[in-house]
Amino acid sequence: MAHQSETRSLVSFAQLQRGRGKVIYWTLLTVVVIAFTLVFIGPLYWMITGALKSSPELAQTPPTLWPADPQPENYSDAWERLDLAKLLFNTFYYAVGALVFQLVLDTAAAYALSKLRPKLGNLILGMMLATLMIPAMVLIIPQYVTVIDLPILHISLIDSPFSIWLPAVANAFNIFLLKRFFDSIPEDLMSAARMDGAGSMRTLWSIVLPISRPILGVVSIFAVTAVWKDFLWPKLVMPSPETRTISVGIYAFSGGTPQNVVVAAAVIAAIPTIVFFLIFQRSIMSGLTAGGLKE
């Protein structure tokens, strides 16, 4: 964590503060800051301004650094032609729904596995964790077949948001993170609540959840970004133009749409995630490392 900057790393602090060390340090830092800005912001700048160029200007050699004749109508064109308002709303709706389902069902499950510990709890946990070994893409075909015709119920979830929400709940990584956090809540606190006559639901609601806010934040962020970034699964289960997510919609339109309009749509699709990241960057980045390894 950042507050430990006093502990030394590879090169000692003192060495960086005088003479040659200081010069090298500042040169390197400047080079890295400039290089990172070019490599990571540069493409975004290129994308935003590229979408402002006219088609002939986009094909011009050498490319212009700043659009000679900015065409903001590319953005409005993309907005209308691809019905981006609809696509953005769909994606937002699926993301929020997935978040709610995961928070309710995964938290309940992790609480049961950590604190109520029913007899078969360890077996169930083991079977959940085993799914972490299976790469997602390998299951895509049987999952799709399942969603077309759900066993026992014989209903199809195609074009229904449940085909995104329910599979999102089957996320062993979330349950693992939540359970590990709940495990660290002292047993004394739980038995004190029980002595006061609080039932399991009450204990979860007024004791466990308030303490667990940080981990709930991490799980929420993962839940929302996963839906926003996902491509193949929503492409398969949400095929209609009315139900598509934004990424799938842009892909579907990319064939018959001018490049600058597609790029404008891609910029619009990226804005919500960038804003989301800048607001929550602290929790996102600490969650990534506290949570261990995913992606």
Place this chain on the structure above:
Amino acid sequence: MAIATVPGAGIDVGSQAPAPVDPRRARRNRRLKDNLTGYAFLIGAVICFAFFSWYPMVRGVVMSFQRTRAGETTWVGWDNYERIINDPSFWTAWQNTLYFTVLALVAGYAIPFFLAVLLNEFRHAKGYLRILIYLPVMLPPASALFLFKYLAYDPSDAGLFNSILKGLGLPTSQWMQSTDMTMPAMVLASTWMNMGGAVLIYLASLQNIPGELYEAAELDGAGLWRRITNVTIPQTKLILSLMAMLQVVATMQLFIEPLILANGAGSEDSATSVVYLIYQHGFFQNDLNGAAALGVIMLVALIGFSAVYARLNAQQD
């Protein structure tokens, strides 16, 4: 909801209670009740796992030995496997996927570690640099890939990369239209999009290295390079080897890069990946069973790889 039994009581209460409660039975009752509540809390997630994880795993294997045609399903033994292995793109897809994995491992493994070591030395602009490196990870991959496809990998000199290469006096490239450059170009895009996560994870583990170790190494006269090889790498070995495995498993599932950058197969099949072949068979050749068989082959390959890797790692220690 309230359970008012007092565990361990019984001697003084016994005479007053109309029907004396056996403490053991009370405990058993409470245990039963806890069990039931436990299952009630679990049921939602268990149903989701059952339908969308556990059942599909079994279904995938079963499907791979069946053939469904005109609504009729029959057992066909190894037919699906035979058909998929005889697909002209089968070996190309594996070759491409492995090539991508190896290239991505070189770029996406060495570079993030190097960057993490470097960033860990900085006392300034830390937050800024971290935000920058993680920014691409947050972009929807489809957005980022259209940026690469239309603006960076434009094969004419109007493209970003070609104009930079030209500016530096280097030869330009056809990028996705050249069979040789297809894979490196996909690796470049994929590394740009994904490496932020790895850098942050490495950074966190670098921060856990006790400063005294570097101090001691320095007193022993170890230079910068020796300190990296003798302190930094051994101290982060566990996370390094775990990340290598996770990265291989992740990059073997290559799909969206070929789909968007190369319209799927790319020129002369140079971009076809195994997952793209699964997608192709399942949704364009009306061959969900063949696709399921390829899924099983891939699963066996990846689990086999993970097992061998874990074994080798364990032997080393």
